[in-house]
Amino acid sequence: xxxxxxxxxxxxxxxxxxxxxxxxxxxxxxxxxxxxxxxxxxxxxxxxxxxxxxxxxxxxxxxxxxxxxxxxxxxxxxxxxxxxxxxxxxxxxxxxxxxxxxxxxxxxxxxxxxxxxxxxxxxxxxxxxxxxxxxxxxxxxxxxxxxxxxxxxxxxxxxxxxxxxxxxxxxxxxxxxxxxxxxxxxxxxxxxxxxxxxxxxxxxxxxxxxxxxxxx
Amino acid sequence: xxxxxxxxxxxxxxxxxxxxxxxxxxxxxxxxxxxxxxxxxxxxxxxxxxxxxxxxxxxxxxxxxxxxxxxxxxxxxxxxxxxxxxxxxxxxxxxxxxxxxxxxxxxxxxxxxxxxxxxxxxxxxxxxxxxxxxxxxxxxxxxxxxxxxxxxxxxxxxxxxxxxxxxxxxxxxxxxxxxxxxxxxxxxxxxxxxxxxxxxxxxxxxxxxxxxxxxx
DNA sequence: ACCTGAACACCGTTCAAGT
DNA sequence: ACCTGAACACCGTTCAAGT
Numbered sequence: 001x002x003x004x005x006x007x008x009x010x011x012x013x014x015x016x017x018x019x020x021x022x023x024x025x026x027x028x029x030x031x032x033x034x035x036x037x038x039x040x041x042x043x044x045x046x047x048x049x050x051x052x053x054x055x056x057x058x059x060x061x062x063x064x065x066x067x068x069x070x071x072x073x074x075x076x077x078x079x080x081x082x083x084x085x086x087x088x089x090x091x092x093x094x095x096x097x098x099x100x101x102x103x104x105x106x107x108x109x110x111x112x113x114x115x116x117x118x119x120x121x122x123x124x125x126x127x128x129x130x131x132x133x134x135x136x137x138x139x140x141x142x143x144x145x146x147x148x149x150x151x152x153x154x155x156x157x158x159x160x161x162x163x164x165x166x167x168x169x170x171x172x173x174x175x176x177x178x179x180x181x182x183x184x185x186x187x188x189x190x191x192x193x194x195x196x197x198x199x200x201x202x203x204x205x206x207x208x209x210x211x212x213x214x215x216x
Numbered sequence: 217x218x219x220x221x222x223x224x225x226x227x228x229x230x231x232x233x234x235x236x237x238x239x240x241x242x243x244x245x246x247x248x249x250x251x252x253x254x255x256x257x258x259x260x261x262x263x264x265x266x267x268x269x270x271x272x273x274x275x276x277x278x279x280x281x282x283x284x285x286x287x288x289x290x291x292x293x294x295x296x297x298x299x300x301x302x303x304x305x306x307x308x309x310x311x312x313x314x315x316x317x318x319x320x321x322x323x324x325x326x327x328x329x330x331x332x333x334x335x336x337x338x339x340x341x342x343x344x345x346x347x348x349x350x351x352x353x354x355x356x357x358x359x360x361x362x363x364x365x366x367x368x369x370x371x372x373x374x375x376x377x378x379x380x381x382x383x384x385x386x387x388x389x390x391x392x393x394x395x396x397x398x399x400x401x402x403x404x405x406x407x408x409x410x411x412x413x414x415x416x417x418x419x420x421x422x423x424x425x426x427x428x429x430x431x432x
Numbered sequence: 433a434c435c436t437g438a439a440c441a442c443c444g445t446t447c448a449a450g451t
Numbered sequence: 452a453c454c455t456g457a458a459c460a461c462c463g464t465t466c467a468a469g470t
Contacts, residue, residue, distance in 0.1 A: 018434070041463060053465080054435050062463065110330060116379045119386060126384075127391035134393060144384075144401030147394070148376060148408065149415030156372025160364060163332045168342075168360070170335060175343035177350060178363070185360030192364065199365030202422030209421050235454070257444060269446075270454050278444065436469075443462060450455075 019050055022058050026072060029065050030105065037107045039065070066111050073101050073108070074121040080128040087136040088204045094125055095154055095200055102158040109162040117155055126151065137211050146207060153203060157196045161189075235266055238274050242288060245281050246321065253323045255281070282327050289317050289324070290337040296344040303352040304420045310341055311370055311416055318374040325378040333371055342367065353429050362423060369419060373412045377405075 028047040032039050041062060045052040059065055078097050080090040102109055118126070126147050133143045165188045171178055185191050244263040248255050257278060261268040275281055294313050296306040318325055334342070342363050349359045381404050387394060401407050 020434085040461085042461085051436055052463080053437080056464070057434060113329060113375060114326060116383045117375075118379070118383045123384070123387045123391050123394065127387065127394040130391075130397040131393040134397070140397070140400040142401075142414070143397035144394075144407065145411040145414050147384075147397060148411035149418070152372030152376045152411070152415065153369050154372065155375050156368035156370065159329060159333075159371050159375070160368045163334070167332045167334045168339070168363075171339045171343065175339050175346075177347035178339065178343040178360075181346040181350070181356070181359035181363060184356040185358075191360065195361040195364035195368070198358070198361050199368065199419070202365070202426060203415070203419050204422070205425050206418030206420070206422035209425070210418060234452090256442085258442085267455055268444080269456080272445070273453060434470085436467105438466090438468105440465075441463090444460090446459075447457090448455105449457105451453085 020048060020054055020058055022068070024048065025055060025058055025065065026068055030069060030108070033069075033107045033111065034105060039111065066115070069108060070112050070115075070117075071120050073105070073112075074119075077101055077121050077125055079121070079125050080132065087132040088208060090132055091129055091150065092200055092204060094129060095150060098122065098125065098154050099157055099161075099196060103161050106162040109158050113155070113159070117158075118151060138207075139212065149203070153199065157192070157199070160192050160195070236264060236270055236274055238284070240264065241271060241274055241281065242284055246285060246324070249285075249323045249327065250321060255327065279331075282331070285324060286328050286331075286333070287336050289321070289328075290335075293317055293337050293341055295337070295341050296348065303348040304424060306348055307345055307366065308416055308420060310345060311366060314338065314341065314370050315373055315377070315412060319377050322378040325374050329371070329375070333374075334367060353427050354423075355428065365419070369415065373408070373415070376411070377408050 025044070025048065029039055029044055031047060032043050036043065039062065041052040041055060044065075045055060048055070059068070078094070080094045083090075102112075129150065130143050130147055133146055134140065138146060168178060168182050186194055241260070241264065245255055245260055247263060248259050252259065255278065257268045257271060260281075261271060264271070275284070294310070296310045299306075318328075345366065346359050346363055349362055350356065354362060384394060384398050402410055
């Protein structure tokens with residue numbers, strides 16, 4: 001295997017198939033991150049069955065791999081459809097898909113937030129959001145502020161996803177109200193999901209109440 | 217200098233003053249981070265005028281230094297005073313002081329978010345917030361969710377502070393609404409500050425509107 | 433064109449040896 | 452008790468040499 005026969009000028013040429021390409025490198029890199037929570041070139045090369053130096057014939061280095069993972073992650077986001085439905089619903093579904101994409105690879109989040117998270121298709125999405133907010137009636141000089149607010153909330157919620165479960169319980173007895181609240185709430189991922197939805201609704205409700213004119 | 221005279225049993229003993237201690241190590245580490253945006257043991261040792269290995273007689277290693285910087289940062293936070301003023305005002309001022317503390321060392325934020333950010337005095341603050349929210353009338357099983365929401369927003373806003381200015385302008389012509397919004401808004405740090413306040417108000421307004429009974 | 437091993441500079445950390 | 456230089460294991464990256 002790992003060979004292909006190619007007919008050329010009447011000769012049958014046995015040629016070694018390329019061992020590596022960018023897509024398989026990215027797949028293996030994501031596997032490293034998902035399974036071990038970090039990305040080293042040695043681990044990556046081992047998974048690929050190649051040497052670490054081989055990788056450099058296809059990508060410029062580790063930073064570019066992380067960048068490409070960001071692009072790939074973010075390329076699958078559904079851009080808000082810009083239809084005639086409620087602007088808040090459209091913003092909410094965009095926020096959900098953004099967070100959902102991050103949620104599928106929580107170990108990737110710390111690597112992505114080494115650089116800025118806001119690039120590529122995320123920018124396209126926020127362009128639509130800016131459009132929606134302007135059309136909805138927000139003052140021109142406020143639109144960018146609301147976009148920043150939504151971005152902050154989405155990133156913070158993503159970090160919340162990547163954080164371990166027990167962080168809130170570390171008070172050791174001197175945080176009684178927090179511990180009681182913790183016991184009464186859903187646990188782990190279910191809490192992160194419920195909190196995200198609750199906060200998103202509150203944020204959009206607060207935005208709506210600040211609209212100069214009422215919604216159509 | 218760097219010497220002290222100590223009288224002991226009638227003899228005057230010239231003794232070298234301890235070259236290093238935890239506080240000076242933390243000061244130098246913060247200087248590394250503020251000035252270069254990263255923390256290496258070599259850079260740290262150079263600033264201290266000592267060898268890298270000396271540092272290990274006072275701290276267990278680099279991770280503990282970062283942990284101690286987190287504790288020091290967060291130790292200066294004003295815990296909400298639990299007075300009879302409006303719960304929203306108290307939560308808002310706590311959120312502001314949290315973000316303000318992070319804003320003073322933006323380069324520290326990525327290092328802190330390698331681990332979870334929520335520990336120490338931050339937990340104490342959220343214990344007060346949980347108390348406030350319960351007293352304000354939020355259902356017991358929602359209190360922890362709102363705490364998570366506030367935490368997400370504070371962390372996201374902190375990441376927004378650490379991010380460079382030009383991220384939103386990278387659309388290159390195919391994000392016209394975003395670019396128009398960007399031009400109409402305040403720039404840089406002023407935008408981050410205005411966005412944080414606007415979003416915080418909206419979030420608290422949305423929370424208020426979800427209170428089962430009206431505020432006292 | 434693609435892959436490799438060896439080498440390099442740079443990390444954090446350890447430790448035997450000094451005072 | 453505190454500090455040091457040398458050494459170590461482990462990073463990402465480069466490059467001359469192979470096919």
